[in-house]
């Protein structure tokens with residue numbers, strides 16, 4: 490409606506004051522800025538994503554990413570604030586809410602001591618709710634991983650980074666990409682590795698990997714990529730790495746349960762990692778499975 494349109498703010502580049510770099514990726518980077526029109530440091534802190542390379546494809550992809558995030562309104566998805574047309578550079582900048590606690594990985598490293606099982610399950614259920622909402626909008630995220638989950642507070646996490654997100658066509662159940670690109674294959678479902686097919690059920694597979702990351706406290710030595718490469722052998726080079734991983738998955742190898750992971754939670758991961766996509770749970774039934782595991786966790790949280 491009209492009011493909603495008004496929310497679509499345009500930020501003037503001259504008032505956007507760079508503070509520091511929050512994150513970097515292949516084509517983009519996210520900066521911490523203060524939007525300070527009064528020039529007295531009373532303006533808001535915002536997270537600003539901008540393109541590094543102004544290649545045609547990435548520009549079109551970035552416009553699609555802005556279109557995607559601006560259409561999402563959910564407590565468990567990082568909020569869109571507006572755009573900034575940078576006069577000098579051709580490109581547009583994406584302005585989002587700044588989440589002070591940073592990435593889930595950094596948060597786990599710092600606060601591991603006072604994150605108990607109940608809190609891990611709380612974070613898991615919030616990510617699941619965000620994915621349920623994304624599915625209701627016919628979006629597939631395609632890059633669900635702990636590195637793309639941000640922490641808003643000690644009790645709230647949000648899904649971020651919709652750079653690879655695609656809309657599933659109305660007449661189909663999946664989205665097929667043309668070129669593999671920088672594929673994070675260790676978070677990919679088998680059908681995504683072998684046929685570049687992406688669906689809500691391939692996002693469910695990735696959710697299972699995020700569950701493994703959560704219950705490994707995002708520990709670098711238990712990182713999915715590291716565990717898979719340990720299994721396959723570090724001498725294997727990238728293109729055939731996918732084939733090796735696919736054959737392992739066909740032989741029913743899966744990531745080992747993280748240390749001290751409750752059996753019920755490991756069981757949820759295993760269900761997300763069913764080889765056939767239709768055998769995997771939906772995000773709504775995952776919600777119930779997680780709630781059910783929460784009931785088992787009597788022990789209170791310190792943090």
Ligand SMILES: CCS(=O)(=O)N1CC(CC#N)(n2cc(-c3nc(Nc4ccc(C(=O)OC(C)(C)C)cc4)nc4[nH]ccc34)cn2)C1
Pocket residue numbers: 510511512513514515516517518519536538567585586587588589590591592595636637638639649650652
């Ligand atoms: C894909 C390439 S990418 O370049 O586009 N890119 C990387 C990406 C991965 C994801 N998601 N990313 C998003 C943010 C981000 N960070 C934040 N807050 C913080 C707050 C504190 C800290 C922090 O302490 O960091 C140090 C380095 C440890 C000091 C970091 C981030 N608020 C945000 N709001 C919207 C986005 C966003 C950062 N990296 C998306």
